[in-house]
Amino acid sequence: MKTLEIxxxxxxxxxxxxxxxxxxxxxxxFAPHVRRGETIPLLQGKxxxxxxxxxxxxxxxxxxxxxxxxxxxTLNFATSTSSxxxxxxxxxxxxxxxxxxxxxxxxxxxxxxSPTILAHTLAVPIVNAGDGFHEHPTQGxxxxxTIEEKLGTIAGKRVVILGDIAHSRVARSNIHILKKLGAxxxxxxxxxxxxxxxxxxxxxxxxxxxxxxxxxxxxxxxRIQLERQNRMQIPSVAEYSRIWGLSRERAKLLKPEAIILHxxxxxxxxxxxxxVADGPRSVILDQVFNGVxxxxxxxxxxxxxxxxxxxxxxxxxxxxGSRG
Amino acid sequence: xxxxxxxxxxxxxxxxQDRKENQDxxxxxxIENGKISAVAxxxxxxxxxxxxxxxxxxxxxxxxxxxxxVHFREPGLEYKETIETGTRAAVAGGFxxxxxxxxxxxxxxxxxxxxxxxxxxxxxASCRVFPVGAISKGLxxxxxxxxxxxxxxxxxxxxxxxxxxxxxxxxxxAMDYAKAFNIPVITHSEDLNLVGQGxxxxxxxxxxxxxxxxxxxxxxxxVARDIALCRLTRCPVHISHVTTELALDHIRRxxxxxxxxxxxxxxHHLTLTEESVRSYDTNFKMAPPLRGxxxxxxxxxxxxxxxxxxxxxxxxxxxxxxxxxxYDQAASGIIGLQTAVPLxxxxxxxxxxxxxxxxxxxxxxPAQLLRLPYGTLQPGREADITIIDPDRxxxxxxxxxxxxxxxxxxxxxEFKGQVITTIIAGKIxxxxxx
Numbered sequence: 001m002k003t004l005e006i007x008x009x010x011x012x013x014x015x016x017x018x019x020x021x022x023x024x025x026x027x028x029x030f031a032p033h034v035r036r037g038e039t040i041p042l043l044q045g046k047x048x049x050x051x052x053x054x055x056x057x058x059x060x061x062x063x064x065x066x067x068x069x070x071x072x073x074t075l076n077f078a079t080s081t082s083s084x085x086x087x088x089x090x091x092x093x094x095x096x097x098x099x100x101x102x103x104x105x106x107x108x109x110x111x112x113x114s115p116t117i118l119a120h121t122l123a124v125p126i127v128n129a130g131d132g133f134h135e136h137p138t139q140g141x142x143x144x145x146t147i148e149e150k151l152g153t154i155a156g157k158r159v160v161i162l163g164d165i166a167h168s169r170v171a172r173s174n175i176h177i178l179k180k181l182g183a184x185x186x187x188x189x190x191x192x193x194x195x196x197x198x199x200x201x202x203x204x205x206x207x208x209x210x211x212x213x214x215x216x217x218x219x220x221x222x223r224i225q226l227e228r229q230n231r232m233q234i235p236s237v238a239e240y241s242r243i244w245g246l247s248r249e250r251a252k253l254l255k256p257e258a259i260i261l262h263x264x265x266x267x268x269x270x271x272x273x274x275x276v277a278d279g280p281r282s283v284i285l286d287q288v289f290n291g292v293x294x295x296x297x298x299x300x301x302x303x304x305x306x307x308x309x310x311x312x313x314x315x316x317x318x319x320x321g322s323r324g
Numbered sequence: 325x326x327x328x329x330x331x332x333x334x335x336x337x338x339x340x341q342d343r344k345e346n347q348d349x350x351x352x353x354x355i356e357n358g359k360i361s362a363v364a365x366x367x368x369x370x371x372x373x374x375x376x377x378x379x380x381x382x383x384x385x386x387x388x389x390x391x392x393x394v395h396f397r398e399p400g401l402e403y404k405e406t407i408e409t410g411t412r413a414a415v416a417g418g419f420x421x422x423x424x425x426x427x428x429x430x431x432x433x434x435x436x437x438x439x440x441x442x443x444x445x446x447x448x449a450s451c452r453v454f455p456v457g458a459i460s461k462g463l464x465x466x467x468x469x470x471x472x473x474x475x476x477x478x479x480x481x482x483x484x485x486x487x488x489x490x491x492x493x494x495x496x497x498a499m500d501y502a503k504a505f506n507i508p509v510i511t512h513s514e515d516l517n518l519v520g521q522g523x524x525x526x527x528x529x530x531x532x533x534x535x536x537x538x539x540x541x542x543x544x545x546x547v548a549r550d551i552a553l554c555r556l557t558r559c560p561v562h563i564s565h566v567t568t569e570l571a572l573d574h575i576r577r578x579x580x581x582x583x584x585x586x587x588x589x590x591x592h593h594l595t596l597t598e599e600s601v602r603s604y605d606t607n608f609k610m611a612p613p614l615r616g617x618x619x620x621x622x623x624x625x626x627x628x629x630x631x632x633x634x635x636x637x638x639x640x641x642x643x644x645x646x647x648x649x650x651y652d653q654a655a656s657g658i659i660g661l662q663t664a665v666p667l668x669x670x671x672x673x674x675x676x677x678x679x680x681x682x683x684x685x686x687x688x689x690p691a692q693l694l695r696l697p698y699g700t701l702q703p704g705r706e707a708d709i710t711i712i713d714p715d716r717x718x719x720x721x722x723x724x725x726x727x728x729x730x731x732x733x734x735x736x737x738e739f740k741g742q743v744i745t746t747i748i749a750g751k752i753x754x755x756x757x758x
Contacts, residue, residue: 190500190501190504191500191501191503191504191557192468192497192500194500207503208504230467231461231467231468232467232468232494233468233501234468235461235468235469235470235471235473236470238470239470239472242472243472243504
């Protein structure tokens with residue numbers, strides 16, 4: 001296979017369809033091995049530092065596992081307070097860590113653009129693990145992968161993203177990935193939680209879920225971040241849930257084959273009814289597994305692009321198909 | 325009561341009609357089963373179809389009047405007004421539908437309060453009552469009220485009215501949020517910091533009277549802000565009771581730019597100027613305050629040319645305890661439902677306003693603002709009808725006040741033009757002959 005040429009992995013907006021498909025192929029190749037509990041030693045002798053300036057559990061664990069499944073070492077640097085408050089700038093912190101000789105920095109930060117700033121400053125590859133409201137490109141990747149895995153293809157599918165779009169890096173990364181792979185994307189939520197001009201995202205939009213659910217092949221419910229909401233945006237969780245929550249009633253509007261995604265963690269009973277979250281349409285736990293293998297694909301691509309040729313021995317004979 | 329009523333030989337005025345000849349003609353109107361079943365030139369509808377016949381000769385037959393801005397004080401301040409007394413005043417004033425503001429106690433900021441108002445209206449009201457929900461919880465301007473829930477319970481618009489939303493971020497979010505429910509945001513556009521303790525319009529008069537002034541700029545700033553937010557959000561915004569020339573200029577430009585802005589004027593701002601305050605009669609105290617002569621003329625003209633879409637009373641009952649106090653301590657606002665017709669009709673008589681425009685401003689435009697299926701005499705629609713004798717003279721005395729409060733500067737005024745009959749869903753809700 002042709003090697004990917006990605007120095008940093010910063011934004012889904014930077015990827016083209018070909019690159020996304022190659023990452024999917026890689027992830028698909030890793031999948032059976034990971035399921036069997038095997039390690040694929042592409043990152044042997046490499047150290048990946050998870051540089052998390054914002055709280056995270058599942059994304060950090062997912063990256064950590066991805067590194068380990070590739071035989072690499074991980075180090076976690078986590079601080080919920082910004083480095084500035086300790087008197088050290090973001091760049092100084094990162095340069096210090098870079099000086100210790102890691103092979104990749106996985107960066108999460110509450111300020112949009114921080115991974116990009118580091119990529120401009122440091123030589124070591126940077127992987128964006130979520131920056132402010134900007135992007136969460138590995139989440140977009142794993143969601144796209146999951147949709148393709150479940151529906152066979154993304155092209156021509158209608159994906160409805162429901163919730164707080166304005167403050168969602170997940171929505172932005174998904175929109176880029178899904179549109180590049182030919183999906184038709186619509187967003188829905190209270191107008192207070194949609195960007196001022198949703199059409200600039202190149203998507204359709206509606207204020208009420210009922211207008212979109214009947215035609216959806218995929219519904220992605222986003223977490224209503226109660227801690228992030230102020231009461232000038234939605235009056236109450238109860239009202240949000242009543243009008244925008246993916247309730248059992250609303251889920252009945254969906255086509256029989258439609259699937260439901262959620263990036264987690266779920267507020268049960270707020271954006272997603274508990275029975276819907278656990279129901280047959282839900283692919284939430286598949287997303288979690290796919291998060292590990294797609295992040296393996298990203299880490300391998302940025303850390304050891306020269307070794308990706310070795311992958312052919314792990315690749316299935318035909319690529320691009322789905323496992324169904 | 326008769327299930328079918330024939331109104332005969334009245335001058336039928338209905339600006340909702342597309343064809344000009346149908347907007348103003350002498351004819352008959354038949355009501356059957358609560359609906360308008362036929363409207364025709366006189367004599368074309370056989371009298372045999374009607375159980376009751378009303379001779380409307382010399383009278384005007386209008387779509388039922390609609391007031392988008394009243395305060396009925398229930399729940400919580402029933403000593404000033406109740407839905408029962410307020411709607412009795414409404415039908416006597418010719419109104420068949422009213423929208424009541426949210427500043428009750430508790431504030432109408434949640435679905436259960438809206439539902440209570442609707443329920444009380446069902447039990448006690450003489451006309452249709454449409455609640456206006458609050459924009460913010462407790463009218464505090466801090467958090468959004470449960471707008472979606474209130475809409476589900478029958479609210480038709482949102483407004484914090486006199487507790488103007490000073491936080492522009494919240495106002496922007498309210499306009500955004502309202503778009504999901506296809507309802508207008510109604511503003512009371514005054515910068516409350518600039519209003520301060522102002523008790524009347526700031527001018528040479530306020531200086532002479534020794535009362536703190538409330539400058540026109542307080543209104544003009546907020547009208548400009550609310551227009552800017554309308555431009556940002558594209559939410560339909562209705563600016564209540566506009567009173568200054570410059571505020572009107574802002575609105576004209578906004579409308580020319582195609583923004584979904586509408587506005588209204590009150591009968592008292594169309595009639596009185598700040599000079600009245602000379603008496604220190606607290607019934608001349610209102611918000612926004614009575615302005616100068618040039619402002620009065622500007623809003624009269626604005627109403628005439630359609631820049632001001634509609635007339636609303638801002639019926640604001642207050643008890644003696646609120647009004648029989650020092651001028652600067654007194655509550656703002658006056659009752660207005662029973663005097664709206666003669667006060668504004670005077671502009672028609674004086675040639676300042678066409679009859680068609682007046683009817684439109686009292687019926688069709690308010691209906692459009694609140695997305696109500698009324699304000700028209702279209703056959704098939706609910707028979708909400710107001711019959712007015714334009715020539716009848718009468719005096720507005722304390723005895724004729726049906727509101728629970730009597731805070732009006734128009735007591736003992738001699739009027740020309742009186743509401744004779746008010747019909748709602750085909751039932752006579754008010755008759756002057758009773």
